[in-house]
Amino acid sequence: MTKYRYYNNQRLILSVTLLIPLAIMMLLIGNLIPQNVYSHANPTSFTPSSNSVVGENGTLPEKAVIVFSERPEPKASYIRVTNSDNERVDKNDYAVSADNPRESSISIDTSKLKQGIYTVSWLALSRDDGHITKGSYVFTVSKASNRSETDVRAITNNDFANSTTIDNVNVTYRISPFYSGINNNFTVSLSDSDGKVPTNVKTVLLIFSNKQAELGPISAELTKVGEGEYSGSGGYLSQPGEWEVKMIVQRNEAYDLNHSFTFNIKNPP
Numbered sequence: 001m002t003k004y005r006y007y008n009n010q011r012l013i014l015s016v017t018l019l020i021p022l023a024i025m026m027l028l029i030g031n032l033i034p035q036n037v038y039s040h041a042n043p044t045s046f047t048p049s050s051n052s053v054v055g056e057n058g059t060l061p062e063k064a065v066i067v068f069s070e071r072p073e074p075k076a077s078y079i080r081v082t083n084s085d086n087e088r089v090d091k092n093d094y095a096v097s098a099d100n101p102r103e104s105s106i107s108i109d110t111s112k113l114k115q116g117i118y119t120v121s122w123l124a125l126s127r128d129d130g131h132i133t134k135g136s137y138v139f140t141v142s143k144a145s146n147r148s149e150t151d152v153r154a155i156t157n158n159d160f161a162n163s164t165t166i167d168n169v170n171v172t173y174r175i176s177p178f179y180s181g182i183n184n185n186f187t188v189s190l191s192d193s194d195g196k197v198p199t200n201v202k203t204v205l206l207i208f209s210n211k212q213a214e215l216g217p218i219s220a221e222l223t224k225v226g227e228g229e230y231s232g233s234g235g236y237l238s239q240p241g242e243w244e245v246k247m248i249v250q251r252n253e254a255y256d257l258n259h260s261f262t263f264n265i266k267n268p269p
């Protein structure tokens with residue numbers, strides 16, 4: 001990918017001059033085409049919600065429900081709920097609601113919900129525009145009432161860490177304690193070649209996928225915790241195996257920094 005910044009104003013003015021008529025054209029064309037051509041069937045709500053902890057009050061979710069922005073075609077769409085051993089804990093009864101054609105759900109076999117991280121993976125073929133969208137998210141089952149001593153034992157750290165330089169920005173990333181099926185901490189540190197912190201960073205995103213287990217993409221936005229330091233915690237690495245992580249650093253008035261990395265991860269010993 002070619003990268004350049006707007007170092008000189010002339011180039012910037014030229015690009016803006018070219019962009020205005022283009023933007024007007026896009027607006028005119030956009031108004032002639034029904035809106036849903038651009039939207040696809042994207043999830044607008046998840047139950048249980050993304051990254052939530054359930055079960056602490058003794059109630060377990062009996063369904064996974066996803067509402068989409070368009071109508072999913074039931075014959076070609078799915079929702080699957082899997083545990084950290086990639087075993088399905090749903091009842092394989094995917095259905096679109098009779099009351100709301102944009103809402104679909106699958107029943108969960110609550111007898112199979114033990115303490116741990118669960119992945120909800122979905123695919124939707126839109127009846128409105130024929131496009132396919134897919135993704136995953138995770139939730140945690142925590143049974144505080146019957147938590148045993150062994151569940152809270154300290155897990156030995158097994159950190160994964162690496163560095164790269166993209167567009168003169170040094171990027172260091174770390175995953176800790178680096179076991180699947182539990183919460184991990186994800187940190188990204190950014191500095192330029194002089195060791196200074198870049199000031200134009202908007203967001204740092206991590207997008208996780210595990211092709212073998214058909215999980216993902218699962219998106220996580222990290223929080224700024226210090227100068228050039230971004231961090232987040234979650235059960236995104238919900239199952240063992242090979243994962244690919246796409247890291248995207250979005251910047252003001254500069255191209256995104258993109259870096260992908262893969263690794264193998266195991267469930268805790």
Ligand SMILES: [Cu+2]
Pocket residue numbers: 036037038039040041126129130131
């Ligand atoms: Cu679409």
